[in-house]
Amino acid sequence: xxxxxxxxxxxxxxxxxxxxxxxxxxxxxxxxxxxxxxxLGGVAVTATGAELNKLAxxxxxxxxxxxxxxxxxxxxxxxxxxxxxxxxxxxxxxxxPELKVLDFDPGTAEYAQFTVAFPKxxxxxxxxxxxxxxPSNTNTDNAIIGxxxxxxxxxxxxxxxxxxxxxxxxxxxGTIEDVQVTAVSGDITIGGSPADDDLCFFQVYRDxxxxxxxxxxxxxxxxxxxxxxxxxxxxx
Numbered sequence: 543x544x545x546x547x548x549x550x551x552x553x554x555x556x557x558x559x560x561x562x563x564x565x566x567x568x569x570x571x572x573x574x575x576x577x578x579x580x581x582l583g584g585v586a587v588t589a590t591g592a593e594l595n596k597l598a599x600x601x602x603x604x605x606x607x608x609x610x611x612x613x614x615x616x617x618x619x620x621x622x623x624x625x626x627x628x629x630x631x632x633x634x635x636x637x638x639p640e641l642k643v644l645d646f647d648p649g650t651a652e653y654a655q656f657t658v659a660f661p662k663x664x665x666x667x668x669x670x671x672x673x674x675x676x677p678s679n680t681n682t683d684n685a686i687i688g689x690x691x692x693x694x695x696x697x698x699x700x701x702x703x704x705x706x707x708x709x710x711x712x713x714x715x716g717t718i719e720d721v722q723v724t725a726v727s728g729d730i731t732i733g734g735s736p737a738d739d740d741l742c743f744f745q746v747y748r749d750x751x752x753x754x755x756x757x758x759x760x761x762x763x764x765x766x767x768x769x770x771x772x773x774x775x776x777x778x
Contacts, residue, residue: 593775606663606772613656614765615644618746621653626748632676632762634719641676641719643762646687646748648755653747654763659740663772666736668729670708670769673746675722677714679759684711686749687724687761693736694743704745705733714757726769744768 580587620626627645634640646652673687690707694700712724732742748761 606774608769608771611658611660611768611770612765613658613744613768614642615654615763616642617765618644618654618656618763620644621655621745624651624653626652626654626763627760630762632719641762641764643676643764645678645760645762646750647760648750648758651747651749651751653745655743655745656766658742658744658768660736660742660770661772661777662738663774663777664736665771665773666738667771668731670727670729671710672726672767672769673710673712673724674764674767675712675724676719676762676764677717677722677757677759678762679718680714680716681758682714682716683756683758684713684754685757685761686711686752686755687746687763688749689727689730689744689746689766691730691732691745692743693732693734693740695737695740698734698740700743702734704743705731707745707747709749711754714759721764 616629618629620628626647630643630645632641632643644654669691671689673689675685675687686709688707688709690704692700692702692704694702708727708730710724710727712722715722734740736742744766746763746766748763749755
C-alpha cells in the first residue's frame with residue numbers, strides 16, 4: 543500500500559483527505575487561505591505575502607544579520623601625527639599578486655585612518671574587525687593591531703575624540719609575503735552616538751609601544767574587514 547499523507551482542511555478535522563505519496567494537490571481555479579499560523583515542516587512561516595512574492599520573483603530574499611565591509615589599505619591615509627608609512631606597492635614575483643600595503647614600524651605606535659558611510663540598514667550598534675597583513679621579516683613574535691571609531695552626522699563637529707579602541711594580537715607567521723589574518727576582534731563601540739546617514743571615521747594603529755608587541759618587523763597592513771549587523775532587509 544502506498545504511503546499516504548493526511549491533509550487537514552479545517553480546524554475541526556471534519557474534512558480530511560489523504561493523498562498517495564508523490565501525488566499533487568490540485569486546486570486549479572481555487573486557492574488556499576490560512577486564517578491562523580501556517581506551519582511547514584514543523585516551522586511556522588512568519589514572512590509576509592509581499593516578502594514571499596519577492597522570493598519567488600528574485601530567487602532570493604535579503605536577510606537582516608551580520609554583514610561585512612572590506613576596506614583595503616589603498617583606501618586609508620596615514621595620520622599627520624605619528625603616521626604609518628605612505629602606501630607602498632610590494633612586488634612578489636613579476637606578474638604575480640603585488641601587495642598594496644601600509645607599513646607600521648616595530649618601534650613606536652603609528653596610525654592610519656579611513657571613513658565608512660554605513661547603509662541605513664545598519665542597526666547602529668557595535669562593530670568588529672579583522673586585520674589582514676603581511677610580515678616584513680621571519681620573526682614569529684606578537685604584533686598588536688587596534689581600531690577605534692567616531693560617527694559624525696550633518697553639522698556634527700569632526701574635531702572629536704574617537705571611541706574606545708579594541709585591539710587584536712597576532713603572531714608573525716615566519717614567512718615574508720605570506721598573508722596573515724587576525725582573529726575577529728571584540729566589540730567596538732563607535733563614539734559620537736551613531737545615527738542613520740552618519741559618516742564614520744576609523745583609526746587603525748599598531749601599538750608597538752605596548753611591551754607585549756614584540757614583533758621585530760614592519761606590520762604591512764593589507765586592509766581591514768569590518769563586521770556590522772543590519773536590522774532590515776534593505777536600505778530604504
